[in-house]
Amino acid sequence: MADIIELKNINKIYGDKIKTQVLFDINLSFAEHSFNSIIGESGSGKSTMLNIIGTLDKPTSGEVYIDGFRTDTLDKDSLARLRNETMGFIFQFHYLLPEFTAKENVLMPYKIKNFNVPKEVDLWADELLDLVGLTKVKNNLATDMSGGQQQRTAIARALINKPKIILADEPTGNLDSETTETVYSILRSINQKYKTTFVIITHDQRIAEKTDRIVEVKDGRINLDLRK
């Protein structure tokens, strides 16, 4: 199957005076429709790698290809559009907009692309909220929901534009084990239903074991690449 994400010789160095290299010659690619996890100790460089894939950060050297486009040389506006249409983000801290309701948050990536929400997109948002089990609280402000509900809202939001890729950085990091299980099964069912490519950073061994491929990052290098 074709690769949707490709990193070629990626180096990342932080700092001007005191240089800290966090990634060393990373060569890594992820296939379409795959369900992958990245594991590693904190400070290993895994989040930096994910942010580079997500075009939120730029590599110091090397090439990044997303869905066939080279992204490390694109301008900011093109990157913004690429992020909006091709990728969905789920962060450890859900990052909802507290001024908006759950449903408004879910629709936000669509509104960034197109302010007027057509009927079918509105229904799609309801469907997503139903999928993550939030139909009852969809009109609550983000601040009036539990942590698990907020995280599930963020998942629904990541899916609204039907992105090809979902990047998740410790999506269950601050959730209890039961909710973690729920969130994981939601992600998995989305992967199967919509053929969305997932790259999930996790420190949870049980979650990692359930993915199709485990990439371990250690001291800025790929230490292990395990495919099932």
Next chain:
Amino acid sequence: MRLSFTIALRFLKSGKGQTLLIILGISVGVAVQLFIGSLIQGLQASLIDTTIGSSSHITIVPANGKTSIKDWERAKYEVGISDSNIINISAAAEGSATIDYDNDTAPVLIRGFIVEDADKIYNFRDGLYEGRLPIKKDEAIIGRDLALKTGTKVNDEITLILPSGNVTRLEITGFFDLEVSSLNESWVVTTIETAQDMLSLDSSVTKIEMQVKEVFAADKTANDLAYNLSVNNVEVENWKDQNQSLLSGLNGQSVSSYMIQVFVLVAVLLGIFSVLAISVVQRSRQIGILKAMGIKDRDASLIFVFQGFMLGVVGALFGIILGFVLLWFFTNFAVNPDGTPIVPIYINIGFIALSGMFAVSSAVAASLIPARLSSRLNPIEVIKNG
């Protein structure tokens, strides 16, 4: 762009306390500016009106050694067709004399007018508190102070000694009070024929007086008039040349009023700026996540420009209302014993609109730096820091 507006509105609504505070700040600024501006304008208008409202703004006087204007009817006609700014044209035959009463004398000024014309400048009819205006030859009216000093009653005759030594008697038909004691004390107002006869002017006059609609353009109008008049041996004077100290006083007042207004605006500007700058910091999480979701830098900065704009518009509207409330209190409670306001307020719609628009544009200007901060914000900073 509409999304930026929606987000801006939602940000403002969710931070109600902050929003109200900043609107209050802008409103107070606009209200103070409007109040001070209207007060100073009212003060100046009333000062101008008191000083020159009932006097000649532009005066044509004889020159080149002449003491009278022979061709005055032509001059008057030319003035009448020369400039639409000029109103209330009146010719005057003027000369000094001495009034003789009860073994005493006092200097007076004989002012012969076509009474109908002169009334438009001096408002004799309104100032007349007893008797009637002079109509026939050898009739005159005098001011309150002169009447009291000389003990004159209506229908009495006064005796005037002219510089030539001639003595004339005039019948007093009424008394005026022009609220200027020097005029009330010295003017003997009579018909133009009477004055011409007494002062041996034949059919000449000594002055042509007029008023203008735009009092501050009097010097320009006067210059144009001097250029256009075909009558020889005359000079055109205007009130501005003769009231330099008043003008510089008014100027100083205007400048200090502008200074106050500018500083009030600067304070408002700094207020908006600092609150919006804080708001960018407070919302940096939201801006970061919006950027991660693909909002463009331009739209991210527009959020703050819209916030500035909305705050400006609402603040200006409330400020104008508050300003009117202040003015209303001032005109209703700071009053003279007769119930008239101490300073008549001058409501200038143009000034109010300008002040409102200035507040809105200041608010937008103040939002530009926060907008730039927002545009520069890198989502990675927010995401990294949790």
